Amino acid sequence: MIFMNFSNFIPEHMERRGKIVLEENLRIIERVLEQRSVPEEGIKEELIELLLTKLSLMDTDKDPRAIRIGEREARVWSKLQERSVFYFNHGVGRSGNLIDPQPKAPGASIMYKLTNQLLTSFLKKLGLKVKAFATPVATGLSLSLCLSALRRKYGIREVIYPFAGHKSPIKAISLAGLRMRLVETKIFGDTVKAPVEDIEKAIKKDRCAVLSTLTFFPPREEDLVEIAKLCEEEGVPHIVNGAYAIQNNFYLDKLKKALKYRVDAIVSSTDKNLFTPIGGGIIYSKDEKFLKEISLSYPGRASANPIVNTLISLLAIGFKRYKELMKEQKESKELLDKLLTELAEEKNEKLLEVKNPIASAITTKKDPIELAGKLYNLRVTGPRGVRKDDKFGTSYLGVYKYNYIVINASIGVRRDDIYKVVEKLREVI
Template sequence: MDFSNFIPKHMEKRGKIVLEENLSILNKILKQRSIPDEGIKEELIELLLYNLSLMDTDKDPKAIRIGEREARVYTKLQERSVFYFNHGVGRSGNLIDPQPKAPGASIMYKLTNQLLESFLKKLGLKVNAIATPVATGMSIALCLSALRRIYRVEEIVYPFAAHKSPIKAISLVGLRMRLVETKLYGDVVKAPVEDIERAIKKGNSAVLSTLTFFPPREEDVVEIAKICEEYNVPHIINAAYAIQNNYYIDKLKKALKYRVDAIVSSTDKNLFTPIGGGIIYTKDQKFLREISLSYPGRASANPIANTLISLLAIGFKKYRELMKEQKESKKLLEELLEELAKKINERVLDVKNPIASAITTKKDPVDVAGKLYNLRVTGPRGVRRGDKFGTSYLGVYPYNYIGVNASI
């Protein structure tokens, strides 16, 4: 841009220094394509997004848009809601393919995926990754659809868990579900690995395992990955909020040494985005592309842009600090619950979970959680011992309990 002859030369020179210093931050992001160590200012992120959006064809002031059906937006409010990427991302045949009418949005999506991969690699997960414009359940459905198309899978072996989204994902894709019932081991509810193995042997199947749970459920995804490798069975892991804690990251690193076709996590649970985005990651780049082929049509750019914003605004150094704070918060939560349990003659469930804890109650747990909700405490989850879905146990669990989270 030419700023000459507006102001004295020395002032112009000084102004350009400031401008170039700020723009160099964005140029460094575009050049290195890696999550920054330090988060960058929102004003710069907004500048990046807006400038990329100006590359899309609906912003061309000389375009003749006769017959155009798309990106005809009625209000600026609608444009701002998608960060001016009115054409969205992807093509009808592939979510991650560049869109001819949206060069800027296509660059934004590619940059997001590259930053996401660098972020996961810095956490120790050497994987390929894509951000998805749909939340965890629908992202799982995309993975299952790819499995069905490539491997002719007919049913999904699903160790029972109190998560409705994966069950609905299986149904949406049109696959049968072979449920593996859980058993009780002290306070822990777990699907026996030998039962999962038996279920695998019964048909042309894949396994959908779960890494992150509400207490009292646990699952050994590493052992499941070993079995899937032994029997050459596809394996998807639902790891909704795993990225924020090293305990889960270590589990994933070990599982990835065996058969894991893809892992799904949530952007809202890990990256502080609004609900509606997912992360799919895998060592198999070809399979990742097949997953992207499962998405029908183009997608809103909003969830993708939100993922990019979080990665740029937080930065890796701050994210590490947040992970440390989460671990400290969980320790404090456990101490306070133990203290409370002694006072009211209850007990904290002995379940290995780095995010959530649960305390027994002789009162109606749903009523207790409801009262807490009305007191504006919105996190606790009350589960009655006879709630077969809530406890992830088809028998009667020994206790009523309240679950409390200490997430990032």
């Protein structure tokens, strides 16, 4: 990487031995830069820190001889602030394009490009033949970037939205300056779905797009592959909200099938899938040109922080460990279903029969909102109580059959927590 002269400090044989260790460690970083693929084995944090430090030292605000007279020169008051963005003070992107190199930030530009290449390789290893880039905003705003790109490219005016009970996509549609046409859901057994034939009726071939959803709270499901087929047949653009789709093969398999038809872009969250702090997204697509169009939707530069967090996760976890985490998540969900089934039989309740690889739902004769509150006071975070007449919360524009509590078993959950949450639920249900 950078030559350093250690001559005549210590005996030559010791110097040689030390260089072997140094070169071996530096080689790990060099391999990442050469291969530009997510590593199989996770990398030690001190080496990730070394890589990020070296890249940040390339930015012009680190030049000790620079004459900085612009209005935006990365003048940062506190070292705490600098550390919060890993010294990438200039951020990423340019005013015209989020993923364009930034002249004042060569190091940050390399860091961002590397992150996107690692993301693409990561998704490819998971079986998705797509290109990807990390966004400095979470799922809702990332969806808005995609919809804004569709508006420019195709002149769309309206978004067909099969109702999903998620507020951020609705706000994303509004932020993109588009009208929303809601497709109401219906009950099929325990499942709530928006019928594909109703989506077809809502489609106007001229200037509309579909925003579908892949990942839900129970009892909602969606026929993603059928929607992708419909969009291809009708020539209608199609964006998929796959907030936590990457962590489970059930969702990945649906994406693979849908990508054979019309899917313009998919959005996922970094915090839900890659263990980052909240604030980052992933946008991926078969169409690299459309990804470029999406990047043009972002106004101005962006903070490097969410991008750095994505890169750190990819390097620190490694692909092999991520696959193990996916396996553990599947096992945790199976354990959750087993324990909730036993609890349902014990309390004369029911585990809802819904195809969801992340979350489960159990009925309750008590007020589910009060139960969720009691669980919160018992230091349980995450359960979601939904009343059957809550039109938004049930993802059904009417009255559902049951009150219920949703429990998640997403990636990273501990088996011990699965046992504990069911025990706490047993106390209050």
